[in-house]
Amino acid sequence: MRGETALIGLDWGTTTLRVYRFGASGELLERRRAELGILRVVNGAFEDALFSTIGDWLTAEKEVAVIASGMITSRQGWVETPYLPCPAGAEELAAALTGRRLRSGHRILFVPGLSTRGADGMPDVMRGEETQILGALAAGVSARLLILPGTHSKWVRCAGDRIAHFATMMTGEFYDVLRRHSILGRLMEGDAPDAEAFARGVAFGTREDAASGGLLRRLFSVRSLGLCEEIPAGGLASYLSGLLIGSELREGRAMFGDAGPLGLIGETGLVRRYREALAACGREGAALPGDPAARGLFLLARRAGVTPG
Numbered sequence: 001m002r003g004e005t006a007l008i009g010l011d012w013g014t015t016t017l018r019v020y021r022f023g024a025s026g027e028l029l030e031r032r033r034a035e036l037g038i039l040r041v042v043n044g045a046f047e048d049a050l051f052s053t054i055g056d057w058l059t060a061e062k063e064v065a066v067i068a069s070g071m072i073t074s075r076q077g078w079v080e081t082p083y084l085p086c087p088a089g090a091e092e093l094a095a096a097l098t099g100r101r102l103r104s105g106h107r108i109l110f111v112p113g114l115s116t117r118g119a120d121g122m123p124d125v126m127r128g129e130e131t132q133i134l135g136a137l138a139a140g141v142s143a144r145l146l147i148l149p150g151t152h153s154k155w156v157r158c159a160g161d162r163i164a165h166f167a168t169m170m171t172g173e174f175y176d177v178l179r180r181h182s183i184l185g186r187l188m189e190g191d192a193p194d195a196e197a198f199a200r201g202v203a204f205g206t207r208e209d210a211a212s213g214g215l216l217r218r219l220f221s222v223r224s225l226g227l228c229e230e231i232p233a234g235g236l237a238s239y240l241s242g243l244l245i246g247s248e249l250r251e252g253r254a255m256f257g258d259a260g261p262l263g264l265i266g267e268t269g270l271v272r273r274y275r276e277a278l279a280a281c282g283r284e285g286a287a288l289p290g291d292p293a294a295r296g297l298f299l300l301a302r303r304a305g306v307t308p309g
Helices: 045-060 090-095 131-137 173-183 183-187 195-206 215-219 219-226 233-256 268-280 294-305
Strands: 009-013 017-020 027-034 065-069 083-085 098-103 108-109 113-117 123-126 143-147 153-159 162-169 262-264 285-287
Touching: 009 045, 009 294, 017 045, 017 294, 027 045, 065 123, 065 294, 090 131, 090 294, 113 162, 123 162, 131 143, 131 153, 131 162, 131 294, 153 233, 162 233, 173 183, 173 233, 183 219, 183 233, 195 215, 195 233, 195 268, 215 219, 215 233, 219 233, 233 268, 268 285
Parallel strands: 009 065, 065 108, 083 113, 143 262, 262 285
Antiparallel strands: 009 017, 017 027, 098 108, 113 123, 143 153, 153 162
């Protein structure tokens, strides 16, 4: 391994640490994953967590630089970096990297997050997704509107190779809270997917008629449909998921419109669920291939001049 590593990249989120070892041309030589997200690292011992995951890489390569993006750069992370205002692209992000030294002497660079403001004047922020988006754009993705589903789903409008604007939907976190800590979860049984219940939830969540009310009124249907035995207990979680994703699609359509292709970046199972929901609305969502976070990390490091070439 000695001498062949040009860069080490870290995609360090709330629950998971993903690490990448790159060759000089950006080829991925090795990847690892550890359940060492920032909320699982005790007493801020991030450097110890990093060495427990890739200490052998750092020992073998004394001169290699490390670049990190994600929640590791948040207020709860290792080094808090500022938010850059949109529109922004690789040039602005690379110029704003925050540098430190590890105890081993290796240089580590932290990627800043991005901020924007909606038409209503409310601020919005992201950390980590900007690196994935830049990686997808560098791969030649044609879609100008991207969805990154997850705990906090991001809807992102791109202009050229820059991020122009975005909005955050708390779909995944809302699902988890309602499932685990509300009365809606009391009737639910199991986690097996129920395609019919999911589709019914999407249909109700995307309805535009005033008689259906907003999300607050629609949410109680999770309980009432269970009590009236119109959806079995094993299908209620899928129905809730469909209802929330459908509501997200309805809000996203109102903010970003229906025009143009739409790209999806995220975990395979979640992307599949969003594609099914979009298809039910008559839209196609293309799953973007590869590992955009890895590609984005290498791109930013190269723009910053810390890799060969």
